[in-house]
Amino acid sequence: MADSHGSYLQEPRGLRSWLVTLDHKRIGLLYFWSTLAAFVLGGVFAMLIRLELLTPKGTMMTADLYNKIFTLHGAIMIFLFIIPSIPAAFGNFVLPLMLGAKDVAFPRLNLASYYIYVAGTIIMLVAMVTGGIDTGWTFYTPYSSTTGGSVSLMVFGVFVLGFSSIFTGINFIATIHKLRAPGMDWFRMPLFAWGIYATAIIQVMATPVLGITLVLLFMERVFQIGVFDARLGGDPVLFQHFFWFYSHPAVYIMILPGMAIISEVIPVFSRKTIFGYKAIAYSSLAIALVSFLVWGHHMFISGQSQLASAVFSFLTFLVAIPSGVKIWNWLATMYRGSISLDAPMIYAVMFLALFAIGGLTGLFLGALTTDVHLTDTYFVVAHFHYVMMGGTFIAYLAGVHYWWPKMFGRMYSERLARVAGALVFIGFNLTFLSQFVMGSRGMPRRYHSYVQEFQPLHVLSTVGSWILALGLFLILGYLLASLRKRPNAPANPWGSATLEWETSSPPPVHNFDYTPVASHGPYDYDREQVTA
Amino acid sequence: MSDSTTTAHNPYLQHHYAEMEQQVDAGKIGMWLFLATEVLLFGGLFVGFAIMSAKHHEAFKLAHEHLDRSLGALNTVVLLLSSFTMVMAVDSARHNRQKALVWYLVATLTLAGVFLGVKYFEYSHKFHLGLLPGKYYAGGGEDAVGQAMFFSFYFMMTGLHGFHILGGIVVIAWLIRRSIRGVFTSAYNAPVDLAGLYWHLVDMIWIYLFPLLYLIG
Numbered sequence: 001m002a003d004s005h006g007s008y009l010q011e012p013r014g015l016r017s018w019l020v021t022l023d024h025k026r027i028g029l030l031y032f033w034s035t036l037a038a039f040v041l042g043g044v045f046a047m048l049i050r051l052e053l054l055t056p057k058g059t060m061m062t063a064d065l066y067n068k069i070f071t072l073h074g075a076i077m078i079f080l081f082i083i084p085s086i087p088a089a090f091g092n093f094v095l096p097l098m099l100g101a102k103d104v105a106f107p108r109l110n111l112a113s114y115y116i117y118v119a120g121t122i123i124m125l126v127a128m129v130t131g132g133i134d135t136g137w138t139f140y141t142p143y144s145s146t147t148g149g150s151v152s153l154m155v156f157g158v159f160v161l162g163f164s165s166i167f168t169g170i171n172f173i174a175t176i177h178k179l180r181a182p183g184m185d186w187f188r189m190p191l192f193a194w195g196i197y198a199t200a201i202i203q204v205m206a207t208p209v210l211g212i213t214l215v216l217l218f219m220e221r222v223f224q225i226g227v228f229d230a231r232l233g234g235d236p237v238l239f240q241h242f243f244w245f246y247s248h249p250a251v252y253i254m255i256l257p258g259m260a261i262i263s264e265v266i267p268v269f270s271r272k273t274i275f276g277y278k279a280i281a282y283s284s285l286a287i288a289l290v291s292f293l294v295w296g297h298h299m300f301i302s303g304q305s306q307l308a309s310a311v312f313s314f315l316t317f318l319v320a321i322p323s324g325v326k327i328w329n330w331l332a333t334m335y336r337g338s339i340s341l342d343a344p345m346i347y348a349v350m351f352l353a354l355f356a357i358g359g360l361t362g363l364f365l366g367a368l369t370t371d372v373h374l375t376d377t378y379f380v381v382a383h384f385h386y387v388m389m390g391g392t393f394i395a396y397l398a399g400v401h402y403w404w405p406k407m408f409g410r411m412y413s414e415r416l417a418r419v420a421g422a423l424v425f426i427g428f429n430l431t432f433l434s435q436f437v438m439g440s441r442g443m444p445r446r447y448h449s450y451v452q453e454f455q456p457l458h459v460l461s462t463v464g465s466w467i468l469a470l471g472l473f474l475i476l477g478y479l480l481a482s483l484r485k486r487p488n489a490p491a492n493p494w495g496s497a498t499l500e501w502e503t504s505s506p507p508p509v510h511n512f513d514y515t516p517v518a519s520h521g522p523y524d525y526d527r528e529q530v531t532a
Numbered sequence: 533m534s535d536s537t538t539t540a541h542n543p544y545l546q547h548h549y550a551e552m553e554q555q556v557d558a559g560k561i562g563m564w565l566f567l568a569t570e571v572l573l574f575g576g577l578f579v580g581f582a583i584m585s586a587k588h589h590e591a592f593k594l595a596h597e598h599l600d601r602s603l604g605a606l607n608t609v610v611l612l613l614s615s616f617t618m619v620m621a622v623d624s625a626r627h628n629r630q631k632a633l634v635w636y637l638v639a640t641l642t643l644a645g646v647f648l649g650v651k652y653f654e655y656s657h658k659f660h661l662g663l664l665p666g667k668y669y670a671g672g673g674e675d676a677v678g679q680a681m682f683f684s685f686y687f688m689m690t691g692l693h694g695f696h697i698l699g700g701i702v703v704i705a706w707l708i709r710r711s712i713r714g715v716f717t718s719a720y721n722a723p724v725d726l727a728g729l730y731w732h733l734v735d736m737i738w739i740y741l742f743p744l745l746y747l748i749g
Contacts, residue, residue, distance in 0.1 A: 102548035105558040170565045178558040179548070208569040212576030215688070223666030225684035226677065227580055232666075233588060233677045242576060510547075 007409065007506040022107035025507065028093030029407065030114055035089055038080035038121065043469070045073035050431075050465040053458045058448050066448035067134035068149075074137030075154065079161050080121055082392055083250065086257035087203070088117070088168050090399050091196045093407060095172060097500035097507060098190045100181025100516035105174035113167035116160060123157030126150075136446065138247070141228035141239040145220040152221050159214045162207045165253075169203030172196050181499065184518035190498045191280050191522070195260020198284035202249045202256075202291060210246035213239065237302050244295035252291040254388060256284055258355075258395030259326055262348050265398050266330050267523040268496045269345035270337030274523045276329040283322035290319050300371045309368055316366035323359050327352065342494065343417035347398035350425055354390025358383060361436065376446075379439025382432045390428060397424070397475070405489035409506040410482040416474060423471030430464025498522045544720045556722045563726045567733045574692070574737055581685045581744065591678025596745060598663055598671070599686070600654060604746040607650050608738065614643035615735045621707075622728040625721035630714055633724070637708045640731070644701050651694055658683070686745055693741060696734045703727050 008025045018026060048069050052060045061069065096104055104110050127133060127150035135144040135151060144151055176197050180189065217239070219225045226232025228239040267274040274280065296304060296312030330352060339345070361383040364370045374380060405411055434457040435443075443454050450458070492501040497520070503512050542552050549555040585592045621636035662670030665687045669680035707727055710716065716724055 106562060107546075107548070109562075166566075166569055170562050170569075173565060174558045174561040177561055178554050204565050204569055205572060208572035209576050212573050215692075216576070216580065219666070219684070219688060223668065223684065225666040225688075226681050227584060227684070233681055234584070235587070238580070238583060242580075 006508055007504070008509050009408070009506050011509055020111070022103070022111055023509065024092050024096050024104045024107065024110060025407075025511075027107075027110050027114055028089055028091075031084060031092060031117070032089040032407075034114075034117065034121070035081050035085040038076055039085070042073055042076035042081055043472070045069050045076065047465060047469060049073060050462040052448055053450075054462050056450050056452050056455055056458075061448065063448050064134065067136075067446070068132040070446060071133050071136050072128055075124065075133075075158070077388075078137055078250075078254075079158055080124070082254045082388060083161075083165060084117060084168070086261065086392070086396055086399065087172070087196060087199055087253070088113070088164075090261070090403060091168070091172055091199075091257065094403060094500055095193060095196055096175060096179065097406075097503065097511055098193055098498050098522075099176065099179055100184060100499045100512065100518060101175065101179035102511050103179075104171045105178060106171050109167050110171055113164045113171070116167070117164040120157045120159075120161035120164060123160060124154060127153035127157055138243060139214075139217060139239075140243075141217065141220065141236045142230070145217060145228055152218055155214045155218050159211055159218075162211045162214075165203045166207050169200035169207075172200040173204065176200075181516045181518050187278065187281070188518050188521055191263035191274065191277065191284075192260040192498075194281040194284050195256050195263065198288040199253055199256045199260075201285075201288050202253050206246045206249040206253075206292070209242065210250075213242040213246065216242070237299070237304065240299050240302055241295065241304075244298045245292075248295040248298065249288075249291040251384075251387070252287055254392050256287060258351070258392035259284070261395045261399040261402070262330060262351050263326075264496075264498070265344045265348040265402055266333050267337075267525065268402075268494050269342060269348070270334045270339050271495075271525045272333055272337035272523075273521070273525055274329070275332035275335075276325070277521075277523070279325050280329050283325045286322040287319060290315065290322070294319060297366055297371075300368060301375050313366055313368050313371075317363065320359065320363060327356060327359075342401075343412070343414060343421065344398045344402035344494070346418065346421045347394050347401060350421065351391060351394045351398060354386055354394060354428070358386030358388075358390050361386065374439060376444055377439035378435040378443045378445055381445050382435035382439055385432045385435070390432070394424075394428075400475075400479070402494070403500075404479060404482070405493050406500060406505050406507070408483060409487040409489045409504075410485055411489050411493065412482040413478045416478040420471045420474040420478070423467055423474065427464050427466070427468030427471055431461050431468055432464075434458075434461040434464070497524050542719060552719070556725075559722050559726055560729075563729050567729065570696075570733055570737075574689075577685065577689050577692070578740070578744075581689070584681055584685065588675065588678030588681060591675035592682045594673060594675070595663075595671075595679040595682035595686075596748070598658070598661070599746045600657070601746050603650055603654055604742050607647050608742050610643050610647050610650070611735045611738050614640045614647070615732055617643065618728050618731045622721070622724050625711070625716045625724040626718055628718045630711065630716070633711045633716060634708060637704055637711060637724075641701060641704045641708065644697055644704065648694065648697060648701075651690065689741055689745065693734070693737055696737070700727075700731050700734055703730070 008023055018030070021027060021030075048060075049066070052058065052066060052069075058066065092104065092110065096102065130153070131148065131150040133149045133151050133154045135147060139151070139155065176189070176193055216225070216227055220228050224232060225234075227234040228236050230236060263274065263280055294312055294316045296308055297316045300309050300313075341349075361379070365374060365380060365383060401412070401417060438454055438457045438461075439445075441454075443450060489505040491504050493505070494501070499516050499518065500507075502516060545552055546555060549558070617636045617639040621633055621640060624630075624632040624636055658664070662668075663683050664670065665684035666680060669676065669683055671679060671683075673679055704727065707716075707724060710723070
C-alpha cells in the first residue's frame with residue numbers, strides 16, 4: 001500500500017515517455033489535464049457572458065463580441081470538454097482496470113486519438129484568434145455559410161475532433177468485447193463499463209454523420225455547392241436534420257458516462273448491491289438506441305411537417321423511461337443502505353437532484369405546445385445546463401473525487417470537499433433556476449441586452465455564477481494541494497468491490513501484479529470479504 | 533509479466549493479449565466498426581443526393597448525360613477484379629504462399645492505379661467542359677443551378693471515394709513491403725485480412741456510386 005515507487009506515474013521517467021506513452025492510464029491523464037484546461041477556458045467565457053448580463057444594456061462588449069463569446073463557450077465546452085472528458089479521461093484510466101485488462105484493445109490508436117484531439121483543439125484555437133466565430137455552436141445555415149470570420153477553420157477543427165471521438169469509441173467496444181478478465185461475463189461487468197459501451201456505440205455511429213455534415217458546410221463556404229442554401233436550390237432545414245442526427249445522440253455521449261459514474265458511486269457508499277443491475281445496464285443501451293430517433297425535437301419550429309413533429313415528440317417522451325428507470329434504481333439502491341456521505345457520494349446525491357430537474361424540464365420541451373412557447377428562451381438554456389452541468393459535470397466531479405486516490409495515490413481534504421460541494425450546489429441553482437423563471441417569462445437566449453424587468457433575475461444568476469466559480473476553484477485548489485502531500489491513499493479507500501481497487505494506488509505499469517479473476521459481482525457488498 | 537499462456541509465443545502477439553486469437557478478434561471488431569463509420573460517412577452524402585435529386589429531378593437527369601458510362605463501367609470491372617485479387621492475397625497469406633501473396637497484392641495495387649488513371653481522364657474532361665461543382669460550374673444548359681448541384685455531388689462522392697482508394701494504395705504498398713520480407717504467415721496475417729475488408733468496402737461503395745451517378749442520375 002501507499003508506496004508509489006514503480007507506479008505508472010513513476011516509470012518510465014522523462015517527458016518523452018509521457019508524450020509517446022501507450023499506457024492507457026497515462027493517456028487517460030493526458031486527456032484529463034487537457035480537457036480540464038479546456039473546461040477552464042470555456043468557463044472563463046461563461047463568466048464573461050454572465051458579467052455582461054449584469055446590466056440590461058451592453059456595457060462591456062458589443063453585440064458582435066458577445067455573439068463570439070457565447071459561441072466559443074458552447075463550442076469549447078461541448079467539443080473539447082464534455083464529449084471527451086469522462087469517456088476519454090476516466091474511460092481510458094478506469095475501464096481496463098475495471099475489466100482486469102492490461103490495456104485497451106488498440107493502445108496505438110488510443111495515443112493517436114489523443115494527438116488528434118490536440119490537433120483539433122489547436123485548429124479551433126487558431127480559428128478563435130483569427131477572426132472568431134459567431135454562429136453559435138450549432139453552425140446553423142444559411143447564416144454559417146454566409147457570415148465572415150473563421151467558420152471554415154472552426155468547422156475543420158470540429159471535423160478533426162470527430163476522429164478522436166470515433167477512435168476512442170472503437171477502442172472501448174473492442175476492449176469490452178475481448179479483454180474482460182477470466183470470470184467476468186457481461187453481467188459481472190461494472191455498470192460503468194455498460195455506460196461506456198453504450199456511449200461508444202453512439203460515438204461510432206453518430207460522429208461520421210457530423211463529419212460529413214461539416215464537410216458539406218465547408219464545401220458550401222468554399223464552392224457554394226448550395227445544398228444548404230435556398231437561393232441555390234438547396235434546403236437550410238436539411239442542415240438542421242443532419243446536424244441534430246449527430247448532435248442529439250451526442251448529448252447522450254455526454255450524459256451516459258455521467259450516469260455510468262453514478263452507478264458506480266451509489267452502491268459503494270450505500271454499502272449495498274445495486275438495485276436492478278440488468279435494468280440499469282439495458283437502459284443504457286435503450287437510451288443509446290432511442291437517441292437516434294429523436295433529433296427532430298430540436299426542430300419543432302423549423303417548418304418540418306406536423307406529423308414528423310408529433311412523432312418526434314412522442315419518441316422524445318420515450319427517452320424519459322430508461323432515464324427514469326435509472327433514477328429509481330439508484331434511489332432503491334440507497335434505500336435502507338448504510339450511506340456514508342464522503343465527497344463522491346455528495347456529488348452523486350447532488351446529481352440525482354439536479355438531473356431530475358434537468359430531465360423533467362426536458363419533457364416540457366419535448367411537448368409540442370409548450371416547446372413552441374419556450375423555444376430559444378432561457379428555459380432551454382437552463383434545461384440543458386441542468387442536464388449537462390448539473391448532470392454530467394456533477395457526475396464528473398463525483399468521478400474525480402472517487403478515482404482521484406486511484407489516479408494519484410493521494411487523499412484530498414474531505415472537509416474542504418464538503419464546503420466546495422455546498423458552494424457548487426448553491427451557486428449552480430442560483431445561476432440556472434433563475435434562468436428557468438426568465439425563460440418561462442420570455443427572456444430570449446443569445447441576446448446581450450434585455451428589457452429592464454429581467455435585471456433582478458439576471459443579477460441573481462450572475463452572483464450564482466460567482467459562487468459556483470468559487471466552489472470550483474476551491475476543488476481545484478485542494479485537489480492540486482493533495483498532490484504535494486506524500487502518497488497516502490490505500491489501495492481501496494472506499495471499500496469498493498470492483499477490480500480497479502484490487503491493485504495499488506496508483507497502479508503499477510502493468511496494472512496488476514497477477515492476472516485478476518472476477519470471482520464475484522461488482523457490487524457484492526452482502527459478502528463479508530469486502531473490507532475497507 | 534504474467535504471460536503464462538499455453539500457446540507458443542508469437543512475436544506479433546502484443547503484451548496485453550493472452551493469445552493470438554483474442555488479438556485477431558479484437559482487430560476484426562475494430563475494423564468492422566471502422567467500416568460502419570465509413571458507411572455512415574458516405575450515408576450522409578447518399579441521403580443528401582437523394583433529397584436533392586428528388587428536388588432537381590430534370591436537372592440531375594440532364595447533368596448525368598455528361599458522364600461517360602463506358603468509362604464508369606470499365607472502372608467498375610477494374611475494382612471488382614481488384615477485389616478478387618485481394619481475396620486471393622488474403623487466401624495466399626493464410627496458406628503460407630508467400631510469393632503468390634506478393635503478386636496478388638501487386639496486382640491489386642496495379643488495378644487501384646488503373647482506377648485512378650481512368651478517374652483522372654474523366655475528371656480532366658469535366659474540367660475542360662467547365663462541369664465543375666458549385667459556383668465554378670460553367671457548363672450552362674437548362675436549370676444550371678440544379679446541374680451545378682449534381683456536379684457538386686459527383687465530385688464530392690467520387691472524390692471522397694478516390695481518397696479512400698488512395699488510402700488503400702498506401703496500405704497495400706505497406707503490405708507488399710512487409711510480405712516481401714516474409715512477415716505474413718498462416719500464424720500471423722491479420723493486417724492482410726483487415727486491409728482486405730477495407731478494400732471490399734471501398735469497392736462496394738463504388739458499386740453503389742456507379743449506377744446512382746452514371747445510370748440513374
